Amino acid sequence: MKSLFIEILNEYVWDDIHLRINTKTSKDVEVALCKSCQLNVDDFMALISPAATPYLEQMAVLSRKYTQQRFGKTIQLYVPLYLTNSCVNHCVYCGFNHKNPIKRIILADEQIIREVEAIKALGDFQHVLLVTGDNPRDAGVDYIENALCIAKPYFSSISIEVQPLQEEEYKRLMEAGLHAVYCYQETYHKENFKNYHPKGMKSRFDWRIDAFDRMGKAGVHKIGLGVLIGLEDWRTDVTMMAFHLRYLQKTYWRTRYSISFPRIRPHEGEAFQPNSVMSDKELAQLIFAFRLFDHDVELAMSTREEHKFRDNMTTLGITSLSAGSKTDPGGYAVYKKELEQFAINDDRSPDEIFNAIKTQGYEVVWKDWDLCLQ
Numbered sequence: 466m467k468s469l470f471i472e473i474l475n476e477y478v479w480d481d482i483h484l485r486i487n488t489k490t491s492k493d494v495e496v497a498l499c500k501s502c503q504l505n506v507d508d509f510m511a512l513i514s515p516a517a518t519p520y521l522e523q524m525a526v527l528s529r530k531y532t533q534q535r536f537g538k539t540i541q542l543y544v545p546l547y548l549t550n551s552c553v554n555h556c557v558y559c560g561f562n563h564k565n566p567i568k569r570i571i572l573a574d575e576q577i578i579r580e581v582e583a584i585k586a587l588g589d590f591q592h593v594l595l596v597t598g599d600n601p602r603d604a605g606v607d608y609i610e611n612a613l614c615i616a617k618p619y620f621s622s623i624s625i626e627v628q629p630l631q632e633e634e635y636k637r638l639m640e641a642g643l644h645a646v647y648c649y650q651e652t653y654h655k656e657n658f659k660n661y662h663p664k665g666m667k668s669r670f671d672w673r674i675d676a677f678d679r680m681g682k683a684g685v686h687k688i689g690l691g692v693l694i695g696l697e698d699w700r701t702d703v704t705m706m707a708f709h710l711r712y713l714q715k716t717y718w719r720t721r722y723s724i725s726f727p728r729i730r731p732h733e734g735e736a737f738q739p740n741s742v743m744s745d746k747e748l749a750q751l752i753f754a755f756r757l758f759d760h761d762v763e764l765a766m767s768t769r770e771e772h773k774f775r776d777n778m779t780t781l782g783i784t785s786l787s788a789g790s791k792t793d794p795g796g797y798a799v800y801k802k803e804l805e806q807f808a809i810n811d812d813r814s815p816d817e818i819f820n821a822i823k824t825q826g827y828e829v830v831w832k833d834w835d836l837c838l839q
């Protein structure tokens with residue numbers, strides 16, 4: 466019995482998985498589409514493979530059906546609150562990269578309150594995602610806990626997207642009212658990971674991937690996983706994530722899970738050319754494949770994606786959307802439009818997104834899903 470996912474991951478050979486996906490046939494896709502029981506990762510590989518392209522419409526119909534069966538005709542809205550852009554890491558695709566000469570901000574208590582109040586004026590948000598760069602010295606767990614306590618009276622559900630923490634630190638934040646942790650591995654390609662994360666704590670692949678086990682052991686209610694599309698071959702990367710998801714579900718079965726697949730966006734500083742480009746059609750295929758693979762998992766999409774695409778996916782598999790997002794610390798009230806982490810692609814107001822969802826016959830849920838399902 467393996468005790469950490471890294472031990473399982475080490476047994477997979479990247480090129481073998483890549484070959485397995487790319488040699489899937491129409492027959493493999495049809496077998497996956499006909500299954501009424503839970504799909505395995507091999508089925509998932511068939512559904513994301515080039516061989517599945519002619520089956521997109523069938524996959525979309527099934528994806529919509531399973532999503533509606535599990536979540537009803539509803540979409541959960543959340544809002545990110547960037548607390549700081551201070552970061553010790555050198556991620557080559559990010560505007561907050563330590564070597565990027567931008568103004569660094571760590572929001573003080575009264576500034577966090579101003580931001581929270583500005584968010585509440587935008588819409589009836591009950592689910593906030595607190596986001597930081599990685600600066601354990603000046604914005605470590607004490608700072609995060611304090612921010613969480615400031616935000617708590619305003620929201621029924623608080624999630625974080627911060628640097629990987631120790632198990633004890635996750636426990637401490639849970640006691641302070643934390644609900645969910647989102648942490649993106651970015652890529653599961655261990656050898657190439659350092660090319661994208663050359664310096665700082667994030668260059669330690671094992672520390673990052675082990676964080677999911679630490680979250681599970683700490684009893685985090687919901688864990689969000691994600692691959693940054695554009696680094697490595699996306700099909701192989703998301704397959705590794707599917708293995709990871711199944712491992713976590715089996716090992717930490719009380720926890721719920723969320724999946725994201727952000728595509729690289731332009732940002733401040735030296736431009737990063739994606740190594741692999743995913744078309745809208747391929748992203749749709751991936752969303753459908755994940756829904757068929759797992760009927761219960763939350764599928765989230767941020768404002769990185771263009772609004773028409775988000776609207777289309779609203780009824781076809783996505784269950785959670787960010788809205789009104791500012792990707793810079795203080796972006797809602799304190800420092801407007803100065804310090805974005807990445808450029809957003811859907812700049813509609815929460816009201817406009819609300820109306821777009823309603824127009825499609827769907828209800829908006831402002832709370833986190835798990836709290837609605839309790």
Ligand code: SF4
Nearest residue numbers: 552556559561562598
């Ligand atoms: S992706 Fe995160 S860790 Fe990397 S530079 Fe940006 S803020 Fe820092």
